[in-house]
Amino acid sequence: MAEKKALRWAILGTGVVANEMAQALTNAGKEIYAVGNRTYDKAVDFAQKYHIKKVYQDFHEMFTDEAVDVIYLTTPHNTHIDFMREAIKHGKHLLCEKSITLNSRELNEAVEAAKEKNLVLGEAMTIYHMPIYKKLREYMASGKLGKVNLIQLNFGSYKAYDMNNRFFNMSLAGGALLDIGVYAFSLARSFLDSKPNEILSKVQYAASGADEKSGFVMTNKEGQMVVASLSLHSKQPKRAVISCEHGYIEIMEYPRAEEAVIIDAETGERTVLRVGEQKKALQYEMEDMEAAIAGDIALMRLADTIDVMAMMSEIRTEWNMYYPSETPGEIL
Numbered sequence: 001m002a003e004k005k006a007l008r009w010a011i012l013g014t015g016v017v018a019n020e021m022a023q024a025l026t027n028a029g030k031e032i033y034a035v036g037n038r039t040y041d042k043a044v045d046f047a048q049k050y051h052i053k054k055v056y057q058d059f060h061e062m063f064t065d066e067a068v069d070v071i072y073l074t075t076p077h078n079t080h081i082d083f084m085r086e087a088i089k090h091g092k093h094l095l096c097e098k099s100i101t102l103n104s105r106e107l108n109e110a111v112e113a114a115k116e117k118n119l120v121l122g123e124a125m126t127i128y129h130m131p132i133y134k135k136l137r138e139y140m141a142s143g144k145l146g147k148v149n150l151i152q153l154n155f156g157s158y159k160a161y162d163m164n165n166r167f168f169n170m171s172l173a174g175g176a177l178l179d180i181g182v183y184a185f186s187l188a189r190s191f192l193d194s195k196p197n198e199i200l201s202k203v204q205y206a207a208s209g210a211d212e213k214s215g216f217v218m219t220n221k222e223g224q225m226v227v228a229s230l231s232l233h234s235k236q237p238k239r240a241v242i243s244c245e246h247g248y249i250e251i252m253e254y255p256r257a258e259e260a261v262i263i264d265a266e267t268g269e270r271t272v273l274r275v276g277e278q279k280k281a282l283q284y285e286m287e288d289m290e291a292a293i294a295g296d297i298a299l300m301r302l303a304d305t306i307d308v309m310a311m312m313s314e315i316r317t318e319w320n321m322y323y324p325s326e327t328p329g330e331i332l
Helices: 016-027 040-050 077-089 104-116 131-141 176-191 278-293 302-319
Strands: 009-012 032-036 070-073 093-097 121-124 148-158 198-205 211-219 225-231 233-236 239-244 247-252 259-264 270-274
Touching (some): 077 104, 093 278, 104 121, 131 176, 131 270, 176 211
Parallel strands (some): 009 032
Antiparallel strands (some): 211 225, 239 247
16 A cells, blocks of 8 residues: 655744744654745745755745645734635645634635635634543533533733734734634634524723723523633633533633543532643644545534634624724625
8 A cells, every 4th residue: 555645834934833833743753845934034044943945935936836735824814815815726725823814704715715626724723623622522522511501711911012013903913802812712612502693792992903802791592601801911811611511621721721620510529631732732733634634624623713703703893893904894
């Protein structure tokens, strides 16, 4: 039997997460075929660091390079849709950093284009790929805890007030919702029976017009509820509590969790589940992406990605908060 051909990865961008993925690929024994960046010298430095042979003088050449199988897209999310259009047009599978696009209109376009070309499009959302969440979803499917009734989520970072950085800059699609809210909503959606159909929210804006902090109460047709709070200028624990009929699950540092505590509602007994390693978060994403390309497409949880983007687009429409590249009222 012929040995399966190794996929050739290319990385677009050279920032923090690009470095993390390069390390993940290297640690997993994968060869990174190529790298591209707007600033050529940064791409050269990145290539030297990770022993990458191919560096594009013009990063757009990555999309037309027939040797590239899959692209890891790490640029700011306001740039994603244009790069996705080019990559899909030329037959590249795409693993795209969160938030995968700015809005539902962009995502729906990309999903349809990838479907037509029989390509895998996935969001690099740690919550879909960390082993602890796969284990918890199996546990929930067993029925031991009963129905999910309430999910509570916090995520707060302290970012200095610099309205030019990506966290607050509207031209770079700044704001808490797309930057950190996507984690909270992705966790919630992956444990709900269906997408919330009612969302109440309250938002406060930074001086730039980006959403600085916000709170949400959501319900779906099954009566399940989500309560979430986000902030970019006050630290909060990254804490999730999934409350069910017969107990609850507590998860700390949930974006890259490796542990969860299950508490029995009647006896108070605590069961600790520990699976996977935080430091391998991007390796798990990469492994699931390769498995999806090989045929196990469900691993990318694209339906959840679509639902989460719809939730965020509905909320921003309600807020009347749009980015410069968007047409008000036309992001759904």
